Amino acid sequence: MGRLSDVIVRLRGRNYPLVTGLVARLGGREVFLPGEQVASWEAEGITLTSRRVNLGGFERREGEVLLRADVLGHRVIDVPAAEFVRAYDLVLERTSEGLVVTGLNTHRPRRLARLFGGGDGEHDRRDWRDWKSFEPLIGHARSARVRSVFGRLGRLKPADIADLLEEASRTESHEILQTVHSDPELEADVFEELEPDSQIRLLRERSDAEIAKVIARMRADDATDAVNELPQARRQPVLDALPARQRVKVLTLMGFNPSSAGGLMALDVLTAAPGITAAEALREAGGSRALQPEVLTTVYLIGDGDRLTGAVTLVDLLQADPAARLEQLADADPVRVVPDTDIEDVALLMTDYNLLTVPVVDDEERILGVITVDDVLEVIIPSDWRRRGHAPRPPGRPERESPASP
Incomplete structure (x- = not known):
């Protein structure tokens, strides 16, 4: 009767895509x-249950994915490897639900894909991998919106997603961002991991209000860097759209040289009174969910006049007598820096003293913030060293499940 042009599937979250039509x-x-x-689908052709066919023209509907137009020959995300690969062939299997897509091949065959009658495909069986290892980039906006909440990108670390965005085309990056947008915390983490050029390129495409929503969830030092990279005319509108607490933090950090300790510090610090016990300090640390995890390695003691009087690590607190007071456990003369200390000097101090954090104090020894080792590494490691490909990943359990699995 005719020739197969494409196969229509519906993405179903953790289930394999179901063929809904041709x-x-x-x-x-x-x-x-x-x-x-469809009564049968063999190499010789497709047999229908009836010769009656609706001759109305095909119009793509929301949620539909076309295997030839959207997947074959296009780049997909290899989720375990966190990289782009190209899909060259697909496997369809018949189940009690109907035909489902269960496998994908990313190696170029010697002949065209067999799915659309282009030969045998000539792939080594070892080249076939489970469909669930991949995230397709559909390119059809209405369908992408429907399937975004089912995406597998949430299994990737923010740094991996940032790497993908930096390699992606404009269309691919738009779809990836549309997917992570459904998780605002993940979205902010991804933007924190982007290189400055990529970050500002992607932020500029958004409205001031949309930029503010992302920056509001970023760490204050990263948010400050992002605001500073914006065009001058857009900075104040974005600042005005920030929540008051985040706006105050960003404005405070903007008052320091970005390449100094003051420009790099986090303003939220884990502090405690010298007279409380180790058990009480641990309870306070456990309840400090608003602080970034990197600053929770050390408790800083604050005495009269909000002056820094000591520091004690969480490890020391865990190993100490629960009834011991912090002033008995703390280093009474902790290493500290002032706001205009150069970043390289901060890095040397943290290396010499094996510190995960170092406090920043003013002229009267009042604590202003804390610098974490991850922020120092991000500054001192050359940018071309940070994206050197992925280390080999340990083999995990196979993801393949039965086609009808939930």
């Missing part, structure tokens, strides 16, 4: 054939 070319027109009308 697109066939009949008499110069593309028509839709419902999946339940």
Whole structure:
């Protein structure tokens, strides 16, 4: 009757995509054939249960993915490897639910993909991998919105997603960002991991209010860097749109040289009174969920006039007598820096004393903030060293499940 043009599937979260229909070319027109009308699908051709066909032209609907138009020959995300690969062939299997897509091949075959009648495909069986290891980038906005909440990108670390964005085309990056946008915390973490050029390129495409929503969830030092990179005319509108607490933090950090200790410090610090016990300090640390995890390695003691009087690590607190007071456990003369200390000097101090954090104090020894080792590494490691590909990942359990698994 005609020639197969495409296969329509519906993405179903953790389940394999279900074939819902075919697109066939009949008499110069593309028509839709419902999946339940397919009686058999063999190498010789497709047999229908009825010769009656709706000759109305095919129109793509929301949520539909076309295997030929959207997947074959296009780049997909290899989730375990956190990299782009190209899809060259697909495997369809018949189940009690109908035909489902269960496998994908990313190696270029010697002949065209067999799915659309281009030969045998000639792939080594070892080249086939489970569909669930990949995240397709559909390119059809309405369908992408429907499937975004089911995406596998949430299994990747923010740094991995940032790497993908830096390699992605404009269309690919738009779809990746649309997917992570459904998780505002993940979205902010991803923007923190982007290189400055990529970060500002992607932020500039958004409205001031949208930029503010992302920056509001970023760490204050990263948020400050992002605001400083914006065009001058957009900085104040973005600042005005920030929540008051985050705006105060950003404005405070903008008052320091970005390459100094003051420009790098986090303003939220884990502090305690010298007279409380180790058990009380641990309870306070456990309840400090608003602080970034990196600053929770050390408790800083604050005495009269809000002056820094000591420091004690959480490890020391865990190993100490729960009834011991902090002033008995703390280093009474902790290493500290002032706001205009150069970043390289901060790095040397932290290396010499094996510190995970170092406090920043003013002229009267009042604590202003704390610098974490991850922020120091980010500054001192050359940018071309940070994206050197992925280290080999340990083999995990196979993801392959039965096609009808939930």
